[in-house]
Amino acid sequence: YDNDLELVKSKAEVQKNYIKKLQDDKKKKNDQLEKDIKEQELLKECLEKVVLLEIKNIGDKDVVQTKLSKVIKLREKLYSKKDKCEEEIKFYEDHNECPTCDQTLNEETKDKHINKNNNKINEYTKALAELLEQLRPLQDRFNEIIEKEKFIDETRSEIRTLENVIDRLRGEVKGDAVDDVDVEKERQKLKDLGKEGIAISKERDQVINDKYYLDVASILLKDTGIKTKIVRQYLPVMNRIINKYLHAMDFFVSFEIDESFVETIKSRHRDDFSYASFSEGEKQRIDLALMMAWRTIAKMKNSTNTNLLILDEVFDSSLDTSGTELLHQILGTLDNNSNTFVISHRDALFDKFRSVIKFAKHNNFSRIA
Missing domain, CATH: 3.40.50.300 (P-loop containing nucleotide triphosphate hydrolases)
Incomplete structure (x- = not known):
């Protein structure tokens, strides 16, 4: 029981140090919270500047999208006309009569129409090649704009997360989430430890006596007993x-x-x-x-x-x-x-x-x- 009394004294000393540590920790925590808020606000400000810069970089989106749409429509028209010429060539190659007047088509007439459509196909093919040269940079730029928009959305999501973190930290600084340590309550624990020491002294003799009988019973009940x-x-x-x-x-x-x-x-x-x-x-x-x-x-x-x-x-x-x-x-x-x-x-x-x-x-x- 002497050890128990020493333990109570040690607990009392620890409790005193604990009260001081709680007060120091509270100040350190508030200082750290202020520091964290400034860091989060600085990071939020940097991300907002990045968003503004990226929005400026995609200012030509409407122009690029309009041009791209026009080029794609023109390409579809050229493909349609080319397909029509190929269908006519196939018709003259496979048929010898006019479907409108039922007149016989001679070889000269058929060759004339086939050559005419082949010339158109060559023109359309050339035009499609030139159009592809215009389409490629427009498509690349439009894809780049899409990626930048995606990046802007992700960055805005990070900004919203930072705003939530900043609000939470500010709430803690104001005391919304910080534990308000009751020092008086901790001091009462010191008094309780003093009372505990007195009680230990009174119970020591009884516990020593009980321990003696328990030791005897333990020896008897062991496997070797x-x-x-x-x-x-x-x-x-x-x-x-x-x-x-x-x-x-x-x-x-x-x-x-x-x-x-x-x-x-x-x-x-x-x-x-x-x-x-x-x-x-x-x-x-x-x-x-x-x-x-x-x-x-x-x-x-x-x-x-x-x-x-x-x-x-x-x-x-x-x-x-x-x-x-x-x-x-x-x-x-x-x-x-x-x-x-x-x-x-x-x-x-x-x-x-x-x-x-x-x-x-x-x-x-x-x-x-």
Whole structure:
């Protein structure tokens, strides 16, 4: 408890330093907030200038867009006229009669029209090439304007974010989000620490006394203490009783558990087995032997009442006919003070017990039949 008293003194000293630190931190925080606001405002101002400069750089957007639209429309017209000439050439190549007057077209007339349309196609092709030279720089400039507009939108979004940050920082400076430290409350904690020191002194003797008894109990309850001695004392008896019940159920193996309750199972030929290697019927015989052995051990102590045994559907599970008969014989060896209840769905067991209580389902409820 001397350490506890020293701890209280240390806490008091820490509390004093904490109060001073809170006051210093509050001033530092406000100074930092003012600095952050100036930095954010400067950054916002720079971004706004960038936006104005970029808007100036795309001042020719309407002119470029108008020219580009006109060039594209003209290009479409030239392509349309070129396609029409090609259709006429194909017509004169594939037909020998005029579709209007049904007159026969001679080769001279056909060649004349084909040559005329080829000349027009050449003119249109040349015009399209010249037009492409005009279109390319206009399209490049228009794409550049689109990218700059995208950049302007992103920059404006950053400006709005900065404005929100600036508003939040200003709110903190005004006290909207800054924790208002109550120094008097912290000083009251100092007084409480003083009272705590007094209380510790009064409780010291009682705690020392309690600790003594707890230490004794801890030694007794450790694995190396009295618990292990008790288990070690009962182990030979437990193993002997378990094997007794196993043999009574015609299951001739050597079953032993150690102080950690790890089982060792050996056959008559001393072959080692694990619990999992047995059939379900054999496993149930082992389980029943363990249960009866624990019951017998408990009964050895006068403070434990073991006059009640309930077996729920034990006869209905994995036991074969022989196992069922042997278990019934074991139950018959119990003393007269034992009250045994067997829950079963097998009608064949009725004649093996002194009393039988039947239950039946009626409207989804069980009742005595």
